Amino acid sequence: MRVGLGLLLLVLGLCGSGAHGEGGGLSKVSEISQFQKTAPRDADEESTKQTTEQTTTDIWAELRALRDMVVVLTVRVDMLQRENSDQATALNSLGTRLTATESKTSDLERKNADLQTRLSSTERELLLSKSRIDQLERENAVQTTELRSLGTRLTATESKTSDLEKKNSDLQTRLSSSERELLVIKSRIDQLETGIAEKPKVAFYTALTDTGYVGPYNTDTTLKYSKVFTNIGNAYNPATGFFTAPLNGVYSFQFTMCGHKAGYMGVYVYKNNQNIMFNLEHKKEAAYRYFTNSVVFNLRAGDEIHLVLPSGHSLFDSANNHNTFSGSLLFPL
Structure with missing residues (x-):
């Protein structure tokens, strides 16, 4: 220049x-x-x-x-x-x-390097996230299928539950009614048990003898059933052969008669001194023959029942108890 x-x-x-x-x-x-x-x-x-x-x-x-x-x-x-x-x-x-641009470029290059590092890390995380998303989508598909199945089952269960609730309500109503009835029945049972507990208990069962032949006699003879197996209330007296009613009520009596000799066998049923019934059996030859009968009496307290062997008639009894006499109180009056 x-x-x-x-x-x-x-x-x-x-x-x-x-x-x-x-x-x-x-x-x-x-x-x-x-x-x-x-x-x-x-x-x-x-x-x-x-x-x-x-x-x-x-x-x-x-x-x-x-x-x-x-x-x-x-x-x-x-x-x-x-x-x-x-x-x-x-x-x-x-x-x-x-200078400013170069400084800014340097800063931008550092930032770009950081961003590149972050981008690489983000891309790796993105790949992992995509893999996880794929896995979650598969799991979600499985869960969706299971949910549909569970939904169907739930719907069926809810319907069944609704039906069961209705049935349960009906059963609850019936149960409440049954419980009330049961309470009434229990109360009635308690009353009956109380009544039974308070009711006199009368029952007896006897057999005639172990000695073999009884009769024939020249006169009518009261049969004394000496083998007493049951005598609740002590209404039967084996010494006399009489049953004495301890209270007013309806009584049931049963007897079985057995004979072995040829001829007649029979029995009278007496209420007090009144002959109420007579049963008779005739045998042409010696052999075991039986007859059984029962009676129901409306007795007052003190009334007596006994059996009588008619004259000329015979019976047979042994340890096998061929002849029996029994009775019981059905209900008091």
Whole structure:
């Protein structure tokens, strides 16, 4: 830049000298020419002079051209200097911006590296998440199938539960009714048990004898059943053969008669002194024969029941108890 300015100044100086010499220089040339006219020279010197004058003229022409070029270059240099100054300012601004951009780029590169690391980690996690999602989707499909199955079962169960609830309600109603009835029955049973506990207990069971034949006798004879197996209430007297009612009530009596001899066997049933019933059996030959009968009497307290063997009739008894007499109180009145 400094060298260029020096050259420009030199050219400008030369141009200034040429400007001053256009008049003075030309006059000098005229003087020389005039001198040459007056002072003869040889032909060679004259030719050389002419050549020199022509060359001088050409140099000044070139100098004027160079001057014009220097002017143009000066203007161009000024423009370039201004442009250079503007470019220097722009370069400073661009340098500042470049520094800031490079710093920002460095920061962005670090952030990009961090983001790349995070992206890699995120991608791995994403792959794991996708794998987990696939697994969860499969599990969800299985669970969906199971839920449908459970839903169907639940619907059926709820329907069945509803039916069972209705049945349970009906059963509960029936149970409540049955429980009330049961309470009534239990109360009635308690009453009956109380009544039974308070009710007199009368029952007897006897057999006639172990001695074999009984009868025939010449007169009617009261049968005394001497083998007593049961005598609740002590209403039967084996010494007399009489049953005496201990209270008013309905009584049931049963008897079984057995004979072995040929002839008649029979029995009278007496209530007090009244003959109520007579049973008879005739055998043409000696053999075991039986008959059984039962009676029900409405007795007052103190009434008596006994059996009588008619005269001329016979019975047979042994340890096998062929002849029995029994009775019991059905219910009091």
